[in-house]
Amino acid sequence: MVRRRLIAPLLLAAAAVAVRAEDLNITEALQALLDNALEVKISARIFPAEAEKEPWTAESTRLTIPGRSVKVRLEGDNVQIYLVCTPYTEENGDVLLLSQGQVWFTEPPEKKAKYFSTFYSIPVSYGEKILYFPLGMSDTDVQEQGYFNIELEIVIVPYVKEVPQ
Amino acid sequence: MCPDREILSAWLDGEIDSPWDGALEEHVGSCPDCRARLERLEGVRRSLLESPMPDWRPAMERVRSSLVSRGLASEKAAPVWRRRVSLPVPLAVAAGLLVMVLAGALAVSVIRSSFGMVRITRQGSGGTEIRIAASVSDLESLLRSVDEDAGSLEGIIMLPKDVQLLPVGEPRMGKEAEFSRRKSW
Numbered sequence: 001m002v003r004r005r006l007i008a009p010l011l012l013a014a015a016a017v018a019v020r021a022e023d024l025n026i027t028e029a030l031q032a033l034l035d036n037a038l039e040v041k042i043s044a045r046i047f048p049a050e051a052e053k054e055p056w057t058a059e060s061t062r063l064t065i066p067g068r069s070v071k072v073r074l075e076g077d078n079v080q081i082y083l084v085c086t087p088y089t090e091e092n093g094d095v096l097l098l099s100q101g102q103v104w105f106t107e108p109p110e111k112k113a114k115y116f117s118t119f120y121s122i123p124v125s126y127g128e129k130i131l132y133f134p135l136g137m138s139d140t141d142v143q144e145q146g147y148f149n150i151e152l153e154i155v156i157v158p159y160v161k162e163v164p165q
Numbered sequence: 166m167c168p169d170r171e172i173l174s175a176w177l178d179g180e181i182d183s184p185w186d187g188a189l190e191e192h193v194g195s196c197p198d199c200r201a202r203l204e205r206l207e208g209v210r211r212s213l214l215e216s217p218m219p220d221w222r223p224a225m226e227r228v229r230s231s232l233v234s235r236g237l238a239s240e241k242a243a244p245v246w247r248r249r250v251s252l253p254v255p256l257a258v259a260a261g262l263l264v265m266v267l268a269g270a271l272a273v274s275v276i277r278s279s280f281g282m283v284r285i286t287r288q289g290s291g292g293t294e295i296r297i298a299a300s301v302s303d304l305e306s307l308l309r310s311v312d313e314d315a316g317s318l319e320g321i322i323m324l325p326k327d328v329q330l331l332p333v334g335e336p337r338m339g340k341e342a343e344f345s346r347r348k349s350w
Contacts, residue, residue: 044322046330056328060320076324101336108329120338129341136334137344150330153341 033065037159038087038095040070047149063159066095072152079105079150081134087156090123095156097122103134130154167199168192170206177206 039061046056062070066089074081082102087095103116122130132152168176168189175181176189193199232238252260324330337344 042320044324046325046328056325058322060322062320071319072322073319074322074324076328076330077326079324079330099338101338103332103336105330105332107331114332116332116336118336118338122339124340130338131341131344132336132338133334133344134336135330135332137337149333150324 034159036089037063037065038089039063039157039159040085040087041153041155041157042070042072042083042085043153043155044072044074045151045153047151074150074152078107079103079135081150081152083132083134083152083154085154095124095126097124097130097154097156099130099132099154101132101134105135124156126157127155167196170202173199173203174206177203177210 040063041059041061043057043059048055060072062072064070064087066087069084069086071085072083074083080103084100086098088098089095097120099118099120099122101116101118101120104113106113116134118132118134124130130153132154133150134152135150137149137151172181172189173193176186176193181189193203229238233240
C-alpha cells in the first residue's frame with residue numbers, strides 16, 4: 001500500500017521535471033535565435049540637385065533572423081517604394097540577401113501611375129553596403145537638370161547583445 | 166418480582182441510572198436466581214473478552230461469493246483509491262510535505278512557462294528592442310508570436326513633402342563598389 005501511495009508523488013515529480021526541462025529547451029532555443037539574429041539597417045537618402053545642399057536622410061533598423069523578411073515602405077507625394085529584404089546565412093558564414101523592390105510613382109503632367117519591380121539575389125559579407133536605386137541611378141547631367149535622386153543603402157550585421165554592466 | 170434478562174445485562178454494563186441501579190443491586194443481593202443469571206452473563210462477557218478476534222475474511226468472502234453467484238455484486242475488487250490504507254503518522258506527514266513541495270515546484274514551473282516574456286534590448290541611441298509578451302510554452306508558440314507581430318519588422322519612412330522624385334532610369338541594385346559614378350555623400 002505504501003508503494004501505491006508513492007505513485008502520485010513520483011508522477012508529480014516527473015511532471016515537474018518535464019516542465020522544467022521544457023523551460024530549459026525554450027531558453028536554449030531563444031539563445032540559438034539570438035546567436036543567429038541579424039540586424040538589417042536600411043538608410044534612405046535623397047540628393048538634391050544642388051550639390052552644395054545636404055542630402056535628406058532617414059534610417060530604419062530592424063532585428064530579424066535568417067529567413068525572415070524585413071520590410072521598409074517609403075511614402076512620398078508622388079512615389080511609394082516598398083523594399084523587402086530577406087537575409088539567409090550560408091555555411092561559410094556569408095549572407096545571401098534576397099531583395100525585392102517595388103516602386104509606384106506618378107509623373108507630371110499626365111499623372112499616370114507607373115510601376116517598377118526588381119528582384120535581386122546578392123551574396124554579401126557582414127557590414128558590406130548594398131545600394132538600391134529605385135528610380136534609377138542618376139548622373140551629373142540629370143542632377144543638373146533639377147532632378148532629385150533617391151538611393152537606399154542596405155547593411156546587414158550580426159546582432160550583438162550587449163551584456164549589461 | 167425479578168428483572169428480565171435485558172435489564173440485568175444493562176445493569177451489568179452500568180447503563181442503569183440512579184435510583185434504579187440501587188434497587189437492582191439490593192434485589193440481586195437477596196435473589197439467588199438473579200445472582201445466578203448475573204453470573205452467567207458475566208461468564209459470557211468474560212469469555213468474549215478473552216477469546217481471540219475471529220477471522221471475518223472467509224465469512225465475508227463466502228457472502229460475497231454468494232452475492233456474485235446471484236448477480237448482486239461484481240467479482241471485481243474495490244479499486245485502490247477506495248481502499249482504506251493506514252500509514253504511520255511520521256511517514257504520512259513526510260509524504261504530505263513531499264507532495265506539497267512538488268506541487269509548489271510544479272505550479273511555479275507552469276506559471277513561469279505560461280507567462281514567459283522575452284525581451285531583447287540593445288543599448289545605445291539606435292536601440293533595438295523586441296518584446297514578446299505572449300505565452301511562450303514552446304518554440305512553436307514563440308515563433309507564432311513573432312509571426313503575429315510581423316508589423317514590427319516593417320518600417321515606414323515618410324519622404325519629404327516638397328520633393329518630387331522622378332525616375333531617371335531603370336531600378337538598380339548591387340554592391341557599393343559596382344556604382345562608381347554614385348555621388349559621394
